[in-house]
Amino acid sequence: MTDTPATGSTAAAVEPAEGDEPQIAYPRTEWDDYEIIPPTTSLSNEKLTMWTFLGSDCLLFGALISTYLLLRNRQPLSGEGSLKAADLFDIPFTSVSSFVLLMSSLTMVLAVSAIARGEMERCKLWLLTTAAQGAVFIAGQVYEFTSFYREGLGYTVSISSSAFYTLTGFHGVHVSLGIIMLVTLWVMVNRGIIGPERAETVEIIGLYWHFVDIVWIVIFAVVYLIP
Amino acid sequence: MSTATEAASEEIHESEEAHDDHDHGLSDFGYIKVALLLGVLTAAEVLLYFVDTGPIEVPGLLILMVVKFWIVVAYFMHLRFDSKLFTWMFVGGLVLAIAVYAAMGTSMLFWTDPAGCDLSPNLDC
Numbered sequence: 001m002t003d004t005p006a007t008g009s010t011a012a013a014v015e016p017a018e019g020d021e022p023q024i025a026y027p028r029t030e031w032d033d034y035e036i037i038p039p040t041t042s043l044s045n046e047k048l049t050m051w052t053f054l055g056s057d058c059l060l061f062g063a064l065i066s067t068y069l070l071l072r073n074r075q076p077l078s079g080e081g082s083l084k085a086a087d088l089f090d091i092p093f094t095s096v097s098s099f100v101l102l103m104s105s106l107t108m109v110l111a112v113s114a115i116a117r118g119e120m121e122r123c124k125l126w127l128l129t130t131a132a133q134g135a136v137f138i139a140g141q142v143y144e145f146t147s148f149y150r151e152g153l154g155y156t157v158s159i160s161s162s163a164f165y166t167l168t169g170f171h172g173v174h175v176s177l178g179i180i181m182l183v184t185l186w187v188m189v190n191r192g193i194i195g196p197e198r199a200e201t202v203e204i205i206g207l208y209w210h211f212v213d214i215v216w217i218v219i220f221a222v223v224y225l226i227p
Numbered sequence: 228m229s230t231a232t233e234a235a236s237e238e239i240h241e242s243e244e245a246h247d248d249h250d251h252g253l254s255d256f257g258y259i260k261v262a263l264l265l266g267v268l269t270a271a272e273v274l275l276y277f278v279d280t281g282p283i284e285v286p287g288l289l290i291l292m293v294v295k296f297w298i299v300v301a302y303f304m305h306l307r308f309d310s311k312l313f314t315w316m317f318v319g320g321l322v323l324a325i326a327v328y329a330a331m332g333t334s335m336l337f338w339t340d341p342a343g344c345d346l347s348p349n350l351d352c
Contacts, residue, residue: 043310051313055320062324070337095273102269106262109303113255203305210304214296221292225276226285 050204054211061215064167065222075158083153085164089224090144097140098220101175104133105213108206115189118196124189127202130209131182134175141172164223171219174212181205252305261302268295 075084111126145165155165185205188194194201253261272291275284301307306314332338 043312048313048316051316052320055317058317058320058324059327062328066328066331070332070335091273091276095269099266099269102265103262105265105299105303106258109252109258110255113252113258207304210299213303214299217292217295217299221272221288225272225288 044200046204047200047207050207054207057211060170061167061218064163064170065218068163068167068223071159071163073160075160083151083157084160085148085153086227088148088151088153090147091224093140094144094220094224097137098216100133100140101137101213101216104130104137105210107133108209112199112203112206115194115196115199115202120189120195123202124186127182127186127189131179131186134179134182134209138172138175138179141168141175145169167219167223171212171215174215178205178209178212181208252308253302258302261298265295265298268298 072084072086075082107126107130111123111130114120114123114126145168153161155162182205185194185202189202252258268291272288275287275291280287300317306317
C-alpha cells in the first residue's frame, strides 16, 4: 500500500493547455467532505511570531549579559589593558539616556493608541518622536564609546572590554534597527499604505521597541548600577 | 459537513467578539501615569547607586529592575490585557534564558567568586 493518492487506475491525466504543466486529477477521498477550518484561537499569527522572536531574543541577550558578568573583571591588574569599563562609567549621563529610552516607550504606546483610534496625524507625530528619542539614545552611546576609547578602553584591550562593547553594541544595533523600522512605518503611514485597519502592524513594531527598552532596563541595572 | 463548519465559524465569531470586547490597554492618560511611575523608579535606582545604603543596595536595584521590567511588559506591551499564549511564548524564552545562564554561572563558580570567572587574577588576558 502506498501513501501516494495519485497512483493506480483512479488517477487520470487532465489534458494540459498549451504550454501548461500536465495536471493530475486526484480521486475524491473522504477528506474532501471537510472544508478547511481556520484556527480557533483568533490570535494574530504575526503577533505570535513577534512574541516568539522576542522570547528567543531573551536567550541572545541572556548570553551577552552573563558573558559580561563572567568576564567583567578579567583584565591585567596593571599596565596597558588594566582599565575596565566600570572605571569609566558616567552614571548621570547614562541615567539621562536611559530615561530618554524609557520615555520613547511612552510615545510608542501613544502612537499605537492613536492609530487604533484612526488619528493618523497624531500617530505620525508619536512615531517620529519615538524615532528621535531612539536617535538621541544612540548618539549618547556613540559619545560614550568614543570617550571610553579616548580613555584607552579599546575593543581589543582586554576580554572584559570586548564583553562590554559586544553587549552594549548589540543592544545599540537593536535600537538602530528599531529606528529604521519606525521611520519606515512613518513613511508607510504618511503614504496611506498603513491605515487604522492595519493598526496591528504598528503594535507589532511597538512590541519590538518596548523589548529593546526592557533589555536596557536590565543592562542599566546589572552592568552600570550594580557594583 | 456544513453543520460542522457553521458551528466552527460561529465559535470563531463568538471568540472574535469576545476578543474585541477584551480590554486592550489603558487610556493615554493611564500610559502617561505609568511612564511617570517608571521615571520615579529610575530616579530611585540612581539614588540607590549614589547613596550608601549598605547591604540593601544590590537587592534594592534588582527589585526595582524587575518591577520596571514587569510594568513595561504588562502595560506598554499589553501582555496583561492580551492572550495568555503570548505570555507563555515570552515567559518561556525568558525562563529558559535565566535557567541556562544560571546553570552556566554555577558551573563557572560565578556565585562563589562574583568578581568574575577568572579565579587566578594574575592571568595575563
